[in-house]
Amino acid sequence: MDFPVTFQIFGKTILAHPVFETVGIFIGMRYYFYLKRKSKEKLPFNISAAVLIGATAGALIGSKIIGNLENPYLLFENFSFKRFWTNNTIVGGLAFGLIGVELAKKIVSHKESTGDLIVFPLILAMIIGRIGCFLTGIHEETYGIPTDFIFGMHLGDEYLRHPVALYEIAFLIPLWIILKQIQNKKIFESGFIFQLFMLSYFSFRLMLDFIKPRIEIIGNLGTIQLVCIAVIFYYLFKMKKIKSVTSL
Template sequence: MDFPVTFHIFGKTVLAHPVFEALGMFIGMRYYFYLKRKSKEKLPFNTSAAVLIGATAGALLGSKLIGNLENPYKLFEHFDFKTFWTNNTIVGGLAFGLIGVELAKKVVGHKESTGDLIVFPLILAIIIGRIGCFLTGIHEETYGIPTDFIFGMHLGDQYLRHPVALYEIVFLIMLWICLKLIEREKIYPPGFVFQLFMLCYFTFRFFLDFIKPRLELIGNLGTIQLVCIAVIIYYIFKLKSTKTVNSH
């Protein structure tokens, strides 16, 4: 396979990453609305709208902010709006999307968790997006460091590299299966599946970034890893207070 994989759309050559990213968001949202229609728990329109706006605004801001802060020196020394707008990371999107949802829920006075329904559409969207990351090779900063490990692949240069996008896809498929099994137990309160997803995904990303190129800011940790630590700590405390439905 030759990297990067490109598509010709309306006379322009486009990398696979933005194509699959857009496809992932579209399919993920369609899957979410399908599950929402089937769900027995119906949120009031004002609550649903507030949560959607909060999640979208937070995710948009966070994905770009954290994406650009991966290299803050480049951001502040040579600021370019086009570069700022095109730098994204799902870690920032998830973390700030969470903040946006919690703020929106406070505004409308909704206290119950609203996250479980989005978990599997979100996993599906990330998997599709990661296919695009893999097909783009080294032409966007979503690749792994050079390695002599058995899974090393040529992604567009002379080095064998960790195919981190494929690692993430495999992890997400396994996580999907585990969370489905937990969901079917029906012994945990609303929000538990989402909380577990966030804890597992951010823990995985913390370790995955050790085999990705990164600018070390504190010790040998990059910006994404520092965000991961904050989210991991938050959800450890959230899950410690969780009780099963049948507990007294």
């Protein structure tokens, strides 16, 4: 396979990553609205709208802020609005999307968790998006460091590299299965599946980024890893309060 994989769209050459990212978001949202229609838990329109706006705005802002802060020296020394706008990371999107939702819920005075329904559409969108990351090779910063490990691949240069996008897909598929099994048991209160997803994914990303190129900010940790640590501690604290429905 030759990297990067590109598509001809309206006479322009487009990398695979934005194409698959867009398709992933579209399919993920359609799956979310499908699950929402089937769900027995119906939220009032004002609460649903507030949560959706909060999540979208937070994710959009956070993905770009954290994406650009991966290399803060480049951001501040040679600022480019185009580079700022096109630089994204799912870690920032998830973390700031969470903040956006919590703020929106405070505004509309809604205390119950609203996250479980989005978990599986989100995982689906991420899997599709990571296929695009893999097909883009080294032409966007979603690749691994050079390695002589058995899974090392040529991704567009002379080095064998960790195919970190494939590692993430290999993590997300079993995570989907495990979370679905837990959800089907119906022994935990609302919000547990989302919290477990966030704790699992951010723990995985904390470790995965050790085999990705990164600018070390504190110790040998990059910006994304520092965000992961903050979110992990947040959810470890929150999950202490989770009760099973059998104990309510």
